Amino acid sequence: MNDPDTMLNYLETLLKASNFTKAAESLYISQPYLTQLIKRVEKKLGTTIINRDKVPFTLTESGQIYYQYLENISAQRHHLRNELERFTSGGQEVIRIAILESLGTFLLPKILPAFLEKHPQVKIQISEGFPHASEERLLNEQVDCYMGQTPETLAQGLDARINGGEVYYIVIPQNSKYYIKDQFILEPGSYDLKELLMQPFVLSNGESAIRHQVNGLFQHFRVVPEVRMSSNSIITATNLAVNGVGFTVSSASILKRLQHLPINLYPLDPRQLRITYFIATKHGVKITPALQDLITAFQKAELQEEIR
Template sequence: MKDPEILLHYIDTLLKESNFTRAAHELYISQPYLTQLIKHIEQKLETKIINRETIPFSLTEAGIIYYHYLEQTIANNQNLVKKLTPFVLPNNEVIRIGILESLGTFLLPELLPNFLTKNPNIKIQLSETYPRENETRLLNEQIDCYIGQTPETLNHGLDFYVNGGENYYVIISPKSPFFKKGRFILQPNEYKMKDILQEPFVVSSANSAIRHQVNGAFQKFHVKPNIILESKSILTATNLSIKGVGLTISAASIIKRMAQTPINLLPLDNNLIQIKYFLAVKHSIKQNNGLKKLIDTFKKLKIQPSIK
């Protein structure tokens, strides 16, 4: 077992399940095989990579180093494939796209299907991680472009193309004292924003793009946020808010994907939180034909999700 992507998947599943039997079942392999695989890695490295003494399982300090090594190996392999493509498949081109997963679930289906149909010689590799990490990867030329939101925060070493945007709302569940029965989209001025922001909030993690703007809203109204839960995913934060855990601020494209349930949506002023989508490339880097076509396709999209 030397495939770093498979090894990484096995480790991720084992950490998630914190049980070798459940992890093996999830991976469709035998428990003895998974146990021996981890032991073999630890014997080869001459140190433990996973703490098994406590639940949940966690990576040891050596395990974190090994985990990052696997990630870097995968990135290097992808980079090798890209560099060899002109020689192995002279008519093909690989485009490495960085994007936040929650944004990709909405934007990529708008961008890629027709693009790939018209350009069958182009292959796509995705880097689905946080904005700052994708930005760093783009500056280090580990990816070819980065699709995100709020271009105002981008590094000056990047060029970007803006297209579309969307509205943001405060989600108010029936469990909130601000909920109005029989209503869906409230009037923008129906409540004082300072009063809303003083309520318990569920938010996405600090390195997400939307969180930066949410923090700015709290600061603008001089409110100390009452954050009761953070999630790495805006999808999770939105769902938790819909179920009444706390208020949250989420986008139309996210809310539309959730199960229908009685909620209120309070529209936010664009001057408070404004989302603009962009596709960024590193400044002064020569763009291949495929990347130029992808940029043109992105610029022609009509990206304006809304809720009625």
């Protein structure tokens, strides 16, 4: 068994079923084959990988190491396949896009469907990551363009085209003393902003674009933030705040989906905190006609997000 993806699937199914016969049925293979496969792997490794003396089955410590090994091999194979795709796609153009995870769910559906309809021969590779990593990938020509926010902080050597944006809000959960029932968006002057900033917060971590801006807001009001929890994802931070873990600062494109929930949104002054979208390419690098069409599609798209 040399294929890591297949082996991962077999292990996951077996752990879920905690029964070799049921797992084999789900995998459309015979029970003896599955049993012998696991035994062969264990013999080759010289150790047991599955605790099967009691239900539910679990991975042994050795099994966890083997499972992580399979995951790493699988990830490396997929990464290699993506890296080679430009050279093995038989003339089919590949456009590699770096983007912030929180923006990808909003920006890409507004741009890619029409673009791909016009360019069915183009393949898209999406790489989600933090701003610094995405900029480095673009500067090293590991991607062809980068969609992000806050163009003012872009590294030298990158050319940005700007379009659209959105405002930020402080999310006030229902369990807060500042929560006002039956209101969604509060009036800007309904609370003293500095007082709100002194509450416990759930924030994205220091590498994120939004955290850099939020730190500036705290500094402007000379408040040392009480960070109850941090996350790699602003979407996760927003969901934690909505469920009462603390306040957070989030954007319209994320929050507009939450209008049915009992939360308040306190709008922040766009002069203090605002998202501006951009698409960037490396200066001096030749832009293909298809990539230029993608840039044009970005510039023409309606990307001004608001909560009404």
